[in-house]
Amino acid sequence: xxxxxxxxxxxxxxxxxxxxxxxxxxxxxxxxxxxxxxxxxxxxxxxxxxxxxxxxxxxxxxxxxxxxxxxxxxxxxxxxxxxxxxxxxxxxxxxxxxxxxxxxxxxxxxxxxxxxxxxxxxxxxxxxxxxxxxxxxxxxxxxxxxxxxxxxxxxxxxxxxxxxxxxxxxxxxxxxxxxxxxxxxxxxxxxxxxxxxxxxxxxxxxxxxxxxxxxxxxxxxxxxxxxxxxxxxxxxxxxxxxxxxxxxxxxxxxxxxxxxxxxxxxxxxxxxxxxxxxxxxxxxxxxxxxxxxxxxxxxxxxxxxxxxxxxxxxxxxxxxxxxxxxxxx
Amino acid sequence: xxxxxxxxxxxxxxxxxxxxxxxxxxxxxxxxxxxxxxxxxxxxxxxxxxxxxxxxxxxxxxxxxxxxxxxxxxxxxxxxxxxxxxxxxxxxxxxxxxxxxxxxxxxxxxxxxxxxxxxxxxxxxxxxxxxxxxxxxxxxxxxxxxxxxxxxxxxxxxxxxxxxxxxxxxxxxxxxxxxxxxxxxxxxxxxxxxxxxxxxxxxxxxxxxxxxxxxxxxxxxxxxxxxxxxxxxxxxxxxxxxxxxxxxxxxxxxxxxxxxxxxxxxxxxxxxxxxxxxxxxxxxxxxxxxx
Numbered sequence: 001x002x003x004x005x006x007x008x009x010x011x012x013x014x015x016x017x018x019x020x021x022x023x024x025x026x027x028x029x030x031x032x033x034x035x036x037x038x039x040x041x042x043x044x045x046x047x048x049x050x051x052x053x054x055x056x057x058x059x060x061x062x063x064x065x066x067x068x069x070x071x072x073x074x075x076x077x078x079x080x081x082x083x084x085x086x087x088x089x090x091x092x093x094x095x096x097x098x099x100x101x102x103x104x105x106x107x108x109x110x111x112x113x114x115x116x117x118x119x120x121x122x123x124x125x126x127x128x129x130x131x132x133x134x135x136x137x138x139x140x141x142x143x144x145x146x147x148x149x150x151x152x153x154x155x156x157x158x159x160x161x162x163x164x165x166x167x168x169x170x171x172x173x174x175x176x177x178x179x180x181x182x183x184x185x186x187x188x189x190x191x192x193x194x195x196x197x198x199x200x201x202x203x204x205x206x207x208x209x210x211x212x213x214x215x216x217x218x219x220x221x222x223x224x225x226x227x228x229x230x231x232x233x234x235x236x237x238x239x240x241x242x243x244x245x246x247x248x249x250x251x252x253x254x255x256x257x258x259x260x261x262x263x264x265x266x267x268x269x270x271x272x273x274x275x276x277x278x279x280x281x282x283x284x285x286x287x288x289x290x291x292x293x294x295x296x297x298x299x300x301x302x303x304x305x306x307x308x309x310x311x312x313x314x315x316x317x318x319x320x321x322x323x324x325x326x327x328x329x
Numbered sequence: 330x331x332x333x334x335x336x337x338x339x340x341x342x343x344x345x346x347x348x349x350x351x352x353x354x355x356x357x358x359x360x361x362x363x364x365x366x367x368x369x370x371x372x373x374x375x376x377x378x379x380x381x382x383x384x385x386x387x388x389x390x391x392x393x394x395x396x397x398x399x400x401x402x403x404x405x406x407x408x409x410x411x412x413x414x415x416x417x418x419x420x421x422x423x424x425x426x427x428x429x430x431x432x433x434x435x436x437x438x439x440x441x442x443x444x445x446x447x448x449x450x451x452x453x454x455x456x457x458x459x460x461x462x463x464x465x466x467x468x469x470x471x472x473x474x475x476x477x478x479x480x481x482x483x484x485x486x487x488x489x490x491x492x493x494x495x496x497x498x499x500x501x502x503x504x505x506x507x508x509x510x511x512x513x514x515x516x517x518x519x520x521x522x523x524x525x526x527x528x529x530x531x532x533x534x535x536x537x538x539x540x541x542x543x544x545x546x547x548x549x550x551x552x553x554x555x556x557x558x559x560x561x562x563x564x565x566x567x568x569x570x571x572x573x574x575x576x577x578x579x580x581x582x583x584x585x586x587x588x589x590x591x592x593x594x595x596x597x598x599x600x601x602x603x604x605x606x607x608x609x610x611x612x613x614x615x616x617x618x619x620x
Contacts (some may be wrong), residue, residue, distance in 0.1 A: 108444040118464065120460060182447020186369055222361050237447050262444060263368060283360035302522035 042084040046171075049091040055081055056204060058135060060100040060128065060156075062165050062253045075138070082142045085149065094150045094206050096199060097139050101155045101266050102129050103312035105179040106258040109236035115267035116210045121320025123283040150208035154198055157214030157266060158259075160285045162292030172286075173293060177225045178250040178260075181234035186218040191280035193286055201276045208214025211271035214216075218265050221298060226291040227283065237261065249262040347357040365573045367533075369454030375434070378456045379417060386425050389565050390418065390523065391619065396572035397430055400517060405470035406575070407509045408435070408478040411497050411603050412486030414528040418541035418563050419521045424457060425572065436469055443546060462528055463508050471512035471582070481505045481596070488545040491529035495522075495611060497604045503596030505577070510592070512584030515575035518599055520606035522570075526617045527563035552620060567620035571606055 002241045032228060037145040044050075057077060061068050078097075085320050109121040124130045143151040158168055190198075190213055196212045225232050235250070252260075280288060365371045388394050400406065408427075410419055424435045432456060441460035444450045459465050461479060468474045480486060481500035489498060509516045530547040538546040551559030576599055578588060614620060 037580060108441045109460070109462070111462045112459065113464070113468060119548070182449075184451045186365070186367065217361070218365075218367050219361065220363065220365050220369070223361070223365065226362050227360065279362065287360045 019027055029179060045084045045087070045090060045092060048201070050112070051091055052094040052096070052099075053081065053092055053095045054083055054199060056199070058097070058099055058144070059142070060102055062126065062128040062255060063167055063251060069312060070127055074128075074135045076136040078138050084139055084164050086142060087188075088300060091234040092149060094143075094154045094203070094208075095138075095139075095201055098195075098199065099132055099136055099153050099155045101133050101157045101188075101214065102167075102255055103136060103262060103285055104266070105129055106255070106262045107251070108263045110262060111263070113265045113267045114212070116150075116212055116270055117316060119213050120145075122163075128253070128255055142269070150206055151164045152202045152208050153210045154202065154271075155210070155212050155321055156198075157188045157264075157282075158189045159192055159268055160189045160289040162193075162289065164192055167253055167256050168250045169289060169293075172224070172228050172230060175230060176233035177228075178252060179221055179232040179234050180202045180237040180257070180260050183237060183261050183312040184222050185260060186265060187224060187259065187263050187282070188214040188218050188265055189282040189309070190214050191285035193278055194278050197279070198271070198276060200226055202276070205274070207274050209274075211274070212266040212268050212312060213271055214266050214268050215278055215280050215285050216268070217282045218263070219283055219286070221260060221263075223283075224286050227286045228293075237292065330579070337494070344371075345383060367407045367453065368457075368459050369451075370436070370457045370459075371455045372434070374452075374455040375428070379428065380509065382421060383429075386422060386429075387439055389563075390422060390424060390527070390568040392422055392566075392568040392570065393604070394430070394570050394572070395428060395578060397426075399572045399575060400427060400429055400431060400476070401575075402433065403474065405474045405512060406476055407466070407505060407512075407513040407514055407516050408476060408519055409477065409505055409516050409599060409603070410480055410521050411495075411524075411607060412480035412482045413494065413521070413524040413580040414487055414526075414563065415474050415530045415549045415551075416489045416528055416560070416563075417524055418527045418568070419524040420478065420525075421478070423521070426570065433476060435476045435478050438466060438477055440467070440484065440544070446565060451604055455456045461608060463504065463511075466505075466508045467512050470508070470514045477516060479505050480599070488530065488533060488611070491525065491534060494525040494529070495599055495607050500596045500600045503592040506595045506599070507587055508576045510580050510587050511582055511584065516599055517576045518572045518573040518603045518606070520573065520603050520610060521568070522614060523566040523617075526566035527568075529564075533557045551595035566617055567614075569614070569620060571610060573602055573606055576602070 004010060045053075055078065058074050060063055062070060065073065082095070084090070084310060085095055101114070103120070104110070104118065105120045105124055107120075107122045111118060114120075124133055139151060139153055141147070160164065194215065195213070201207065203209075218229075222232060262265075335432050350445065363371060364373055400408070408423065410423060412419060420439070424437055427433070427435045436457050436459045438461035439453075440461050441462070443453045443458060444460060459469065459477070466477055466479070469477045481499040481504075485498035485502055489496070490608065529550045531550055532548050532554075534546040538544065549559060550563065551562055553559070554564075555562050576595070578595060580591075
């Protein structure tokens with residue numbers, strides 16, 4: 001993300017912030033290492049007079065951190081970020097939040113398609129969904145209290161791509177993909193380059209609002225596995241909820257189990273209306289992912305060891321801030 | 330740039346991180362392997378299902394339609410029918426008949442309870458079942474101009490016992506009228522005769538239903554006659570269907586709210602139209618089995 005921003009000459013100063021050091025070189029962005037909850041952001045905003053904050057550090061993959069840490073990062077981190085942005089005399093004019101369609105949940109009583117205003121059909125039962133909903137609530141309050149600041153929230157569907165590791169991608173990397181017996185839900189994916197392009201699109205265009213971001217089309221889990229050339233391993237839909245160790249072996253956090261039962265579809269027309277067009281559909285994202293995976297396996301290169309929501313995320317889409325030339329001293 | 334910092338000029342990096350548009354041979358259509366649509370329906374599955382169901386439809390039930398031409402060949406419409414028989418045969422008969430005769434898909438709206446049953450839920454979705462949610466119906470009717478079939482009686486229809494046969498239950502809260510108003514489509518009532526005798530409910534086991542978490546557990550005459558096979562085997566009652574004149578509501582679509590009393594009135598009107606048609610058909614029916 002930072003590299004993509006650097007390529008845009010209209011961006012003045014780019015400031016990256018994360019909890020671990022970035023793993024690719026930045027050409028001209030500066031990087032600040034921070035703690036998980038962004039407690040120093042307030043001082044950074046004051047010192048640099050940034051006008052745009054891209055908040056991409058919401059954890060959407062519950063396998064990377066334990067529940068309590070997730071609350072710290074998602075809720076407290078967002079709270080600090082918004083506090084810094086909303087402080088008196090703040091220079092911040094635009095905030096972009098990268099959220100997830102996890103906020104809609106996945107239940108039998110769901111509508112076929114969620115648009116941005118649809119409320120979820122049942123309360124969240126797992127910590128990642130709860131913390132994301134809470135974080136989005138903070139953002140909503142902030143937007144109401146600060147009408148002068150443009151706020152963009154992008155809810156991304158499940159991301160697939162060559163460079164990132166999520167429970168879904170790890171399950172698709174196995175010879176046997178776990179599935180819940182008798183269930184074949186419809187899923188929607190977004191390709192990782194489309195994620196970066198979407199974030200760039202709203203950052204450059206200063207597009208405010210709440211949007212779903214997902215590739216066109218939905219496909220059944222069985223078809224996802226088939227595109228990847230994998231077989232399904234049907235697990236009992238009744239015991240798997242109770243047998244946590246099994247869930248851990250298969251990389252099946254609660255939110256993924258729900259998804260593998262009922263799936264989720266989102267309406268992406270509102271985001272398309274802002275002038276964004278996707279490079280990949282859902283099926284295309286799956287194919288791009290599996291082709292990249294095959295290349296990695298067959299070319300003998302060591303698989304990329306960093307994980308999406310952590311290390312890649314840190315540099316890749318992580319809170320760079322942009323100071324326009326006129327505002328920079 | 331007016332800022333004092335050095336700005337590095339043109340960069341020539343092409344890591345996959347930097348979103349460069351790759352001219353893709355990756356065109357999306359060919360990435361798909363099945364024809365499952367966004368509702369989970371697969372036309373190929375439907376074709377197989379129709380091939381299997383055809384003998385049941387034309388040989389077992391010897392289905393006869395009256396007024397099929399009243400169903401539009403394009404544009405959205407909400408089909409509304411009476412619902413009966415422990416495991417109702419009216420839904421597959423209506424869907425099969427319209428798809429066979431008019432060659433356009435019908436989406437059957439039903440309780441999302443189906444989704445929670447393994448295998449059954451998936452087959453149900455692949456063969457055109459859709460959870461009955463207002464948002465789903467609106468999307469089907471208004472945005473995709475499809476035919477949707479709904480049974481406003483809900484589970485009250487099929488769970489009623491044989492002694493109440495052909496007595497239409499309450500039509501829910503009139504949700505179907507509201508959704509037809511909002512989508513700006515007509516309601517087309519379809520009266521069905523034969524479904525009650527295909528699988529008569531003798532009595533119900535409410536406590537077992539509660540334990541199993543299902544809407545009702547019927548003990549049917551089929552169970553007594555065929556044993557366990559009676560769960561899936563209907564009696565060969567003669568099916569007759571009559572399509573009534575479309576009912577249009579003279580209201581603007583896409584309103585936030587519609588008059589509740591108007592909705593209840595219209596709902597009751599459709600119900601009595603169907604009830605009258607069913608009585609009329611029963612008056613002319615000489616035999617349950619031969620019509």
